[in-house]
Amino acid sequence: MISIAISTSAGAFTAHYTSRGLARLDFPNERQRSAAVAHDANAQVRAWASLTRDALEAVLGGSDPAKWPPLDVQSGTAFQQKVWEALRNIGRGRSKSYGEIARELGTPNAARAVGSACGANPIPLLIPCHRVLASGGKLGGFSGGLDWKKRLLSRELVAFSG
DNA sequence: ATCGTCATATGAA
């Protein structure tokens, strides 16, 4: 695993790469564990880091990334991976509820479990867990802090209550 | 509008 600081207009995220791609993304300030690194990053990882930065800037600006780094999400359970896949199908500017996703997956009573899977999402912003609201358009939660969720939704002109 | 309570799926300890 190679970790690299990704600086954006919203602060310095920390990206963690395996040989297969981006495996985890930490919000700015989450312990500032970034600093070092980068010195052992090969050309491949540096290229992915560049794609990651551009993709993040796009999402922060409310638009779709033109290119994506490869995402390595094999860390999750089968259920979590199905949820994360469903999240990637929510287009920019749209939203779904935890319950809707549960029904899509064929487990209509698993809304709460979907919420847990969202909380376990290793790559926020690029796997758009911020586009999942609770029923009735209520905001729900967000592991990186609700301010992030509000800001991202506002940028995409998604309405929410709360 | 808000609050308590229950039902439920999933995952970690």
Place this chain on the structure above:
DNA sequence: TTCATATGACGAT
């Protein structure tokens, strides 16, 4: 098996 969840539905207040 027990505990915690980024839920949801329902009823009482």
